[in-house]
Amino acid sequence: MASQYVAELCMLLVEDNFGELFGRIFSTLHRYERLTLQRLVGFTRISESRLRAALVAMIQHHLVYHYTPLEEGVTYYSANVHAAYYLARSGKILELVEDRLGRYAATVMSTIMYLGHAQVSHLEALPRLQPGPEMNGAHGEQEVREKHENGVNGMNGDHIPSQSTLHLTLKDLAAHGYILRVREAHFQSSADNILDIERHIRLGESVQNMKGKKLEEFVLEKRADMLKERLDGDLTRGLIINGVPRGVKRRRVNGTSDDLDNKRARFDYDNAGISGDGEENGWWDDDIPMESSLTIRVNYDKLDVALRNRRFLDLAEREAPRETSQVYDHLLRRIEYQTTKCRDSTEIPREGEEGEQYSVSIPLSALTQDIDPYVDLVGSLGPMDTSPNKRLGKRHFDDTVNGDDDGGGGGGDDNDDGTDRSDGNRAYAVDQHLSLLAQPPFNLTSKRLNRGLVTWTIEFRHLARKLRHLELERIVEARYGDVALRVIRVLQAKGKLDEKRLQEVSLLPFKDLRQVLASMQTGGFVDLQEVPRDAQRQPSRTIFLWFYDPDRIRDNILQDTYKSMSRCLQRLRFERGRLKEFLEKTERSDVKGNEELYLSEGELERLREWRAKESLLLGEVARLDDMVAVMRDY
Amino acid sequence: MASAGTSGGSVTELASRLYDACISQFSHDHLFYQQDLLGLEILPSNDLPLLLQCTQSLVDQKLFRLLQGKNDRLAWKIIPREDAEKLQNLSPDESLVYNVIHSMGRSGIWVRAIGGRTNLHKSILDRCLKSLEGKNYIKSVHNVKFPSRKMYMLAGLAPSEEVTGGAWFTDGVLDENFINVVSGFIEFSVSKKSWYEVPASDRSRNKRLKTADGSVTVKKESGQKEYLPYPAGYKGYPTVAALTAAINQSGITPVRLEEENVTQLLEMLCYDNKLVSLNGEAYKSVKNPAEVKARQARKPGEDPSVVDDQLVRNGMTEVPCGQCPVFNLCVPGGAVSPENCEYFETWIHEKGPLSF
Numbered sequence: 001m002a003s004q005y006v007a008e009l010c011m012l013l014v015e016d017n018f019g020e021l022f023g024r025i026f027s028t029l030h031r032y033e034r035l036t037l038q039r040l041v042g043f044t045r046i047s048e049s050r051l052r053a054a055l056v057a058m059i060q061h062h063l064v065y066h067y068t069p070l071e072e073g074v075t076y077y078s079a080n081v082h083a084a085y086y087l088a089r090s091g092k093i094l095e096l097v098e099d100r101l102g103r104y105a106a107t108v109m110s111t112i113m114y115l116g117h118a119q120v121s122h123l124e125a126l127p128r129l130q131p132g133p134e135m136n137g138a139h140g141e142q143e144v145r146e147k148h149e150n151g152v153n154g155m156n157g158d159h160i161p162s163q164s165t166l167h168l169t170l171k172d173l174a175a176h177g178y179i180l181r182v183r184e185a186h187f188q189s190s191a192d193n194i195l196d197i198e199r200h201i202r203l204g205e206s207v208q209n210m211k212g213k214k215l216e217e218f219v220l221e222k223r224a225d226m227l228k229e230r231l232d233g234d235l236t237r238g239l240i241i242n243g244v245p246r247g248v249k250r251r252r253v254n255g256t257s258d259d260l261d262n263k264r265a266r267f268d269y270d271n272a273g274i275s276g277d278g279e280e281n282g283w284w285d286d287d288i289p290m291e292s293s294l295t296i297r298v299n300y301d302k303l304d305v306a307l308r309n310r311r312f313l314d315l316a317e318r319e320a321p322r323e324t325s326q327v328y329d330h331l332l333r334r335i336e337y338q339t340t341k342c343r344d345s346t347e348i349p350r351e352g353e354e355g356e357q358y359s360v361s362i363p364l365s366a367l368t369q370d371i372d373p374y375v376d377l378v379g380s381l382g383p384m385d386t387s388p389n390k391r392l393g394k395r396h397f398d399d400t401v402n403g404d405d406d407g408g409g410g411g412g413d414d415n416d417d418g419t420d421r422s423d424g425n426r427a428y429a430v431d432q433h434l435s436l437l438a439q440p441p442f443n444l445t446s447k448r449l450n451r452g453l454v455t456w457t458i459e460f461r462h463l464a465r466k467l468r469h470l471e472l473e474r475i476v477e478a479r480y481g482d483v484a485l486r487v488i489r490v491l492q493a494k495g496k497l498d499e500k501r502l503q504e505v506s507l508l509p510f511k512d513l514r515q516v517l518a519s520m521q522t523g524g525f526v527d528l529q530e531v532p533r534d535a536q537r538q539p540s541r542t543i544f545l546w547f548y549d550p551d552r553i554r555d556n557i558l559q560d561t562y563k564s565m566s567r568c569l570q571r572l573r574f575e576r577g578r579l580k581e582f583l584e585k586t587e588r589s590d591v592k593g594n595e596e597l598y599l600s601e602g603e604l605e606r607l608r609e610w611r612a613k614e615s616l617l618l619g620e621v622a623r624l625d626d627m628v629a630v631m632r633d634y
Numbered sequence: 635m636a637s638a639g640t641s642g643g644s645v646t647e648l649a650s651r652l653y654d655a656c657i658s659q660f661s662h663d664h665l666f667y668q669q670d671l672l673g674l675e676i677l678p679s680n681d682l683p684l685l686l687q688c689t690q691s692l693v694d695q696k697l698f699r700l701l702q703g704k705n706d707r708l709a710w711k712i713i714p715r716e717d718a719e720k721l722q723n724l725s726p727d728e729s730l731v732y733n734v735i736h737s738m739g740r741s742g743i744w745v746r747a748i749g750g751r752t753n754l755h756k757s758i759l760d761r762c763l764k765s766l767e768g769k770n771y772i773k774s775v776h777n778v779k780f781p782s783r784k785m786y787m788l789a790g791l792a793p794s795e796e797v798t799g800g801a802w803f804t805d806g807v808l809d810e811n812f813i814n815v816v817s818g819f820i821e822f823s824v825s826k827k828s829w830y831e832v833p834a835s836d837r838s839r840n841k842r843l844k845t846a847d848g849s850v851t852v853k854k855e856s857g858q859k860e861y862l863p864y865p866a867g868y869k870g871y872p873t874v875a876a877l878t879a880a881i882n883q884s885g886i887t888p889v890r891l892e893e894e895n896v897t898q899l900l901e902m903l904c905y906d907n908k909l910v911s912l913n914g915e916a917y918k919s920v921k922n923p924a925e926v927k928a929r930q931a932r933k934p935g936e937d938p939s940v941v942d943d944q945l946v947r948n949g950m951t952e953v954p955c956g957q958c959p960v961f962n963l964c965v966p967g968g969a970v971s972p973e974n975c976e977y978f979e980t981w982i983h984e985k986g987p988l989s990f
Contacts, residue, residue, distance in 0.1 A: 507902045
């Protein structure tokens with residue numbers, strides 16, 4: 001993480017969001033790593049009192065880690081690059097939350113983000129979170145839902161106290177895992193945490209009579225447990241019922257909510273072995289508010305999972321019919337609820353050294369319940385039982401359209417048969433859709449048999465790798481054309497190849513092949529390995545092998561992406577500087593909100609232009625962040 | 635020697651009887667061992683010296699070719715009489731060269747390798763090759779693997795795939811147009827078989843369907859055909875054999891393509907992201923026939939921005955930095971900087987108004 005461009009980017013993000021003072025402190029801390037307050041004063045040349053105030057605020061925003069070793073009693077500060085980077089992702093996160101939980105939830109989320117972390121009681125007191133009359137329009141839909149929920153439960157009448165809306169939303173967020181409890185250890189860097197824990201363990205009673213290797217193993221094992229315990233801010237406990245956050249089930253407005261109890265019973269049966277907290281059904285009570293002393297923050301790990309799932313869904317949507325991707329969406333939702341982070345290791349493992357990591361498996365029956373009963377699942381797939389003979393007979397390999405129509409008509413009859421069958425057997429149809437996704441070219445799902453129950457799961461690492469390759473391939477295609485893409489894919493599938501073999505597989509003329517290889521080598525996408533056949537290393541007696549190393553390229557591209565992001569932000573700042581005076585005018589408190597009133601036609605046009613520019617550049621940063629997420633976080 | 639001298643006539647006679655028997659009883663490709671020849675019962679049994687004399691006389695007449703069989707045993711092959719006549723007219727050097735070239739069969743032999751085997755001087759070798767070529771006994775061939783090497787093979791043979799590079803080469807050069815035509819045909823054929831075309835009567839019915847979240851199912855305008863994928867486990871996807879047969883029937887290829895050629899092309903299409911292989915036997919296309927047709931109808935020179943069979947764009951391909959030739963030099967405040975970047979300037983002007 002500690003490259004030049006990340007530093008540059010993070011500093012820009014901090015500066016854009018919090019101003020120059022924070023930016024200066026952040027970049028100093030990043031450059032010099034750990035610093036005490038005194039040294040920080042020396043390097044930044046900011047007065048101690050201002051520095052103290054700023055540091056407190058930065059700690060509040062998790063931009064700075066602090067750590068006070070017991071024996072020294074001096075506090076060290078260091079920059080939290082990760083948190084700073086997530087500033088770039090905040091827009092995307094809010095959009096996701098709004099999409100899932102409504103406008104009001106997004107407002108709550110953005111408030112929590114804005115505050116870094118916040119106590120529930122503090123949120124209660126904030127005026128912008130009070131659903132006042134002017135807010136009603138903004139989240140009317142949300143409120144309707146809440147009303148409905150309460151109506152179903154028969155606990156409240158039509159009147160909803162405003163506090164309860166906040167608490168319900170917070171609980172929704174908590175149940176989805178989007179927020180977590182702030183723990184002491186969140187303020188220290190992971191290295192500090194680990195050292196601290198190790199010290200603890202070594203001083204503990206149980207290790208006194210252990211030595212050498214045994215001791216190390218014990219420490220390592222214990223360390224992981226304690227780290228998990230210290231950092232654990234999970235709020236979903238008790239809010240997830242049988243693998244689904246509370247409230248989610250009842251979103252379905254029509255028809256399904258009346259047999260809730262019935263369904264719940266069935267769920268218990270389905271995955272009793274998977275999430276055995278059926279006894280916590282008591283949490284259906286919406287009346288119990290969140291503890292007001294609770295301090296919460298955004299759970300970026302979980303949100304990455306959600307965003308990653310959205311990318312998987314995009315993959316499905318590109319190729320599969322709409323209904324199939326809807327089914328997939330439901331599967332992904334279910335999986336998201338039970339996945340806390342994208343991967344176990346901190347770094348993305350090297351290509352080929354990566355083990356597979358399966359998601360939790362979701363029973364088919366649960367999925368069938370989730371899916372909208374009005375989605376046409378059978379009609380959205382072709383018929384299975386067209387006899388191949390008939391097809392072969394009718395559809396010759398010619399281009400005439402007539403032949404097609406005949407074949408299609410023949411298939412139509414079979415389709416009708418399928419519809420009859422589907423009435424009683426929706427699970428079969430869902431299974432068919434998921435099976436389609438399990439096949440190439442998708443490979444998006446995989447089927448498991450779990451004690452006789454059909455369950456579906458996702459191969460996370462495989463798909464994350466697929467996303468990464470896709471991003472790299474897109475770049476290759478854009479820069480070097482589709483011929484290059486073919487070459488890259490051949491090299492990736494076959495490993496190292498010499499020119500002749502490469503030509504045989506890729507079926508490209510030597511001239512084109514050499515051209516494209518040379519230009520890609522200049523760009524650093526492919527490289528040559530020399531294998532001399534004798535000790536003299538003469539070129540004529542040397543085998544040259546082309547290869548493509550996705551890990552190396554990923555690293556390079558990642559750095560380039562950081563750089564591009566910061567270039568976009570820098571350009572934005574420059575553009576802003578150009579229009580400085582005009583923009584200052586538009587931001588005057590009397591003009592803001594009344595632009596039509598105070599600005600001339602030309603000025604309005606300029607403002608519109610500026611907004612377009614700004615949204616273009618910021619949008620591009622978000623697009624680049626998508627790539628960073630794929631290459632670093634997923 | 636004495637016996638050879640006395641029975642000279644009978645040896646030739648025996649030899650020619652032996653040759654006739656070989657011709658009539660075995661295919662011309664048969665490899666004869668000592669036992670085979672003795673087994674013909676023309677020679678008195680177990681008279682090995684006589685057998686040796688007979689075969690030697692046949693070899694001298696170029697009617698037999700001496701070979702080394704398994705376990706270093708001597709073996710012979712028959713040469714048809716007309717070929718033998720040809721060979722008899724050759725000078726010893728020429729016949730040496732001819733035999734070496736013959737021994738390599740369809741794969742041809744490099745001139746330097748001939749020199750190495752025959753130990754002939756280069757000028758003599760050149761003369762031999764020239765005269766053999768002039769008599770139309772051998773021909774020079776172009777090898778794709780070693781384009782710079784001069785190779786020879788017998789005139790009557792067709793070069794093997796290794797030499798020509800397979801069906802995709804014409805005169806030793808990869809025939810791009812041919813490949814494009816055939817691959818286009820394959821893609822379209824596979825595509826037609828891997829998508830189910832919704833019959834027109836069903837289409838109108840689907841339109842009315844609504845989902846519970848209130849969104850009406852969006853359907854394409856009725857003029858367009860609608861395609862659905864087949865469910866998993868569908869058996870109708872075309873196989874290599876079926877595709878090969880279809881290609882050879884279609885008449886787009888002047889030469890007959892073998893399954894391995896087609897497999898090669900199919901693999902290439904897989905790498906192009908156009909097809910996917912299902913368990914290595916059947917193939918399924920990624921795009922439906924309408925899309926395939928649309929792309930194939932497009933001229934290569936047309937604006938690539940309308941192409942949506944490209945992988946979807948990403949951040950790096952959109953931002954000017956992704957294509958910037960001086961990206962590595964770009965530093966804030968430097969000679970190349972985000973402030974004075976002309977690519978940004980044009981990009982913002984092009985895209986700015988669109989991005990609302």
